[in-house]
Amino acid sequence: MMPEAPEDINAYCHQLADRAKAAGRSLAVTSGHKRTAALQAVARAITERAENIQQENALDLEAGEQAGLSAALLDRLKLDTKRIEAMAQSVRQIAAQPDPIGQVIDGYVRPNGLRIEKQRVPIGAVLIIFESRPNVTSDAAALCIKSGNAVILRGGKEAIHSNTAIAACVRDGLEQVSLDPDTVQLVQTTDREAVSQLLKMEGKIDLAIPRGGESLIRAVVEQAHIPVIKHYTGNCHVYVDAAADDKMALDICINAKTQRPGVCNAAETILFHKDAAQRGLLKRVCEALAAQQVEIRGDERTREQFPAAKPATQEDWGAEYLDKIVAIGVVDSLDKAVEHINRYGSKHTDAIVTTRVDAAERFVEGIDSANVMVNCSTRFSDGGQYGLGAEIGISTDKLHARGPMGAADLTTYKWVVRGSGQIRQ
Amino acid sequence: MMPEAPEDINAYCHQLADRAKAAGRSLAVTSGHKRTAALQAVARAITERAENIQQENALDLEAGEQAGLSAALLDRLKLDTKRIEAMAQSVRQIAAQPDPIGQVIDGYVRPNGLRIEKQRVPIGAVLIIFESRPNVTSDAAALCIKSGNAVILRGGKEAIHSNTAIAACVRDGLEQVSLDPDTVQLVQTTDREAVSQLLKMEGKIDLAIPRGGESLIRAVVEQAHIPVIKHYTGNCHVYVDAAADDKMALDICINAKTQRPGVCNAAETILFHKDAAQRGLLKRVCEALAAQQVEIRGDERTREQFPAAKPATQEDWGAEYLDKIVAIGVVDSLDKAVEHINRYGSKHTDAIVTTRVDAAERFVEGIDSANVMVNCSTRFSDGGQYGLGAEIGISTDKLHARGPMGAADLTTYKWVVRGSGQIRQ
Numbered sequence: 001m002m003p004e005a006p007e008d009i010n011a012y013c014h015q016l017a018d019r020a021k022a023a024g025r026s027l028a029v030t031s032g033h034k035r036t037a038a039l040q041a042v043a044r045a046i047t048e049r050a051e052n053i054q055q056e057n058a059l060d061l062e063a064g065e066q067a068g069l070s071a072a073l074l075d076r077l078k079l080d081t082k083r084i085e086a087m088a089q090s091v092r093q094i095a096a097q098p099d100p101i102g103q104v105i106d107g108y109v110r111p112n113g114l115r116i117e118k119q120r121v122p123i124g125a126v127l128i129i130f131e132s133r134p135n136v137t138s139d140a141a142a143l144c145i146k147s148g149n150a151v152i153l154r155g156g157k158e159a160i161h162s163n164t165a166i167a168a169c170v171r172d173g174l175e176q177v178s179l180d181p182d183t184v185q186l187v188q189t190t191d192r193e194a195v196s197q198l199l200k201m202e203g204k205i206d207l208a209i210p211r212g213g214e215s216l217i218r219a220v221v222e223q224a225h226i227p228v229i230k231h232y233t234g235n236c237h238v239y240v241d242a243a244a245d246d247k248m249a250l251d252i253c254i255n256a257k258t259q260r261p262g263v264c265n266a267a268e269t270i271l272f273h274k275d276a277a278q279r280g281l282l283k284r285v286c287e288a289l290a291a292q293q294v295e296i297r298g299d300e301r302t303r304e305q306f307p308a309a310k311p312a313t314q315e316d317w318g319a320e321y322l323d324k325i326v327a328i329g330v331v332d333s334l335d336k337a338v339e340h341i342n343r344y345g346s347k348h349t350d351a352i353v354t355t356r357v358d359a360a361e362r363f364v365e366g367i368d369s370a371n372v373m374v375n376c377s378t379r380f381s382d383g384g385q386y387g388l389g390a391e392i393g394i395s396t397d398k399l400h401a402r403g404p405m406g407a408a409d410l411t412t413y414k415w416v417v418r419g420s421g422q423i424r425q
Numbered sequence: 426m427m428p429e430a431p432e433d434i435n436a437y438c439h440q441l442a443d444r445a446k447a448a449g450r451s452l453a454v455t456s457g458h459k460r461t462a463a464l465q466a467v468a469r470a471i472t473e474r475a476e477n478i479q480q481e482n483a484l485d486l487e488a489g490e491q492a493g494l495s496a497a498l499l500d501r502l503k504l505d506t507k508r509i510e511a512m513a514q515s516v517r518q519i520a521a522q523p524d525p526i527g528q529v530i531d532g533y534v535r536p537n538g539l540r541i542e543k544q545r546v547p548i549g550a551v552l553i554i555f556e557s558r559p560n561v562t563s564d565a566a567a568l569c570i571k572s573g574n575a576v577i578l579r580g581g582k583e584a585i586h587s588n589t590a591i592a593a594c595v596r597d598g599l600e601q602v603s604l605d606p607d608t609v610q611l612v613q614t615t616d617r618e619a620v621s622q623l624l625k626m627e628g629k630i631d632l633a634i635p636r637g638g639e640s641l642i643r644a645v646v647e648q649a650h651i652p653v654i655k656h657y658t659g660n661c662h663v664y665v666d667a668a669a670d671d672k673m674a675l676d677i678c679i680n681a682k683t684q685r686p687g688v689c690n691a692a693e694t695i696l697f698h699k700d701a702a703q704r705g706l707l708k709r710v711c712e713a714l715a716a717q718q719v720e721i722r723g724d725e726r727t728r729e730q731f732p733a734a735k736p737a738t739q740e741d742w743g744a745e746y747l748d749k750i751v752a753i754g755v756v757d758s759l760d761k762a763v764e765h766i767n768r769y770g771s772k773h774t775d776a777i778v779t780t781r782v783d784a785a786e787r788f789v790e791g792i793d794s795a796n797v798m799v800n801c802s803t804r805f806s807d808g809g810q811y812g813l814g815a816e817i818g819i820s821t822d823k824l825h826a827r828g829p830m831g832a833a834d835l836t837t838y839k840w841v842v843r844g845s846g847q848i849r850q
Contacts, residue, residue: 025767029790108812114801116811123823124793202646206823221627221650227824248846255848342450364841365454368549376539376844386541386840387533398548398631398837399652400825412823415811416789419801421673423680
């Protein structure tokens, strides 16, 4: 059983952190074979207990309806048989990925005969704070087990019953192969004070990963004494250069905005070089977007070409709509586009459409974002699309991990130096 | 000229951060050739203005004497012709190192034809807070220029005149090759409030690196809203296994403790397996250390073998003496040694002396430290000894960079994805 919902938040948080640290230390010396077996047992437990997970999910849905959650939020929360099987399948896929632990990243022999190696090792104990779908519970737990880390999961209160049922499957899977069930702990209180306390557990918890809205992330950053990797908003751009292929530009703009508008790598702003705008490309893109019920908010030059656009305000340039809305602007040069993107973007994913090599290279060099795309849709910025396997999220930070984060990004390294009695002169 | 010492700390800090961010952006698109030329100009400026640096240093020394600084601290502060030339030489060596920027860390083609690359790019703007010798000013500035980063340097108040004179040489060197002198800014106030403010400049400053004592680092961690890489204490251990070669164990213990006791990779605690202690090895090591004026603080079993040892207190196991003092203990097994080191150590550098392969591997796997040594002195844990070139310090953190940090560790990466019109299905 997981520790009970607490009376004394401080004591409870210390208990969570102590257990995570101990579980992390013992997991660090476990074979990859055993970690894989644990994941297979977790997947089995999820499949076998699908009915129980659905019953618990029904409690969350009922409470959500009473609390007046929107239909979209209720849909995100809902777990049916198909979704539960997809969760189990995702855990199986993570089990099948290559093991990052023990990988030698670098290795060489020094003139004095010392053999030096950088070896991938687990980080230790990770705290993941999330607001979204209950499947994050099994995905995040599986990626942490894969990479040899203990994890403390803090999900949203609207999904507490679902998350608890899923976490119980994970802990059962761990126990079935005699691994410490405290490798995965779900915080059993929705009191915000618990997060504040956990973020101060230096020496016990090694990393915090917040996934959610701006206010959540800001609160985490302000309170944390432990390292944080932020998975922030995706205000992604497509820049259509003067020298763009019109058909390619049209396809990429439409795909980046409309293929799945509610995700972080969908485009929110499209910028056109003034020449591309003037030759009618802007108008064609706007018409195609409007035909797909996308609301267009344009600057003055956009509205000259496409008068049906609403006027864009200053806020539009910084917005992550996650919806069928797009901001469109016209710039005088590639450099102005780079300036605009570095100023208003969220350093997530930005694309250029161009036929010119020099323009592509200047864009790649100038844009200060985790992912820079040339002649393809921003929607490709994704761990699966990059071939990394399941991802813990997309880091908009620069330290440790940037862009899509897979199991290998949940590791650190250790310098191992082997000698034969060398001493320093 | 650098901005004047401020009236309004808040406005001054924003100015520093804005200038650093702008300088960082422009440095990120500068050729390696130009960064190297800048470093060569910096080295020339230091050599040419050695006399001025010495005059300014004399002001610090005078103030230090009046303030009653110890002889050791005054010696660390002092710059003579030889030390100034060593500073210039260090900058030349950094200039000669390979350029980390633009390096492709990973690259492959996806089935859909997307070419994906992870490219090393500068982090942006770095804040380095240090307490020690004035040569850190030129070393840290040179490593940041090498890696394409802007840097804000905050040195100790006891070295403010020396640091200012050295920073002026750095800024002149940058200007000589038409790079933005604000690439390197020295904080012109010793008000602690400035550090607090700079640590909250998210979006402008990307990373803080504190180098110094525990209270400095704790204050930084508590206040920072930006990522921090800590360069903490080195409470390093040597563990002498039951199956150690006696001569090798003796040499390594003496070297690790006495070759340079005042540095972070010197050993502070030596642990003996009880068998190694009982066969007289502990006694021989203690005698050899005592002959070199090392004060020995031992546990009960140590004092049975070497009665001249003072009794070790609980505090001794956690101490970083940086002096000719050593704590010595006897353990019942390798696992007990690992437990002791993970509990009391500072995760910096720990060594085992053993002839047995299984013992070496269990130690390497079990110790949760940045550097784990087998059969060599802890003193080898150093960027130069590892072949990394000059180091910004030794990280005791697990995220981003662990152990000796060279210029490449002052970089992040960018995913660059090149397509030919691909859209997501």
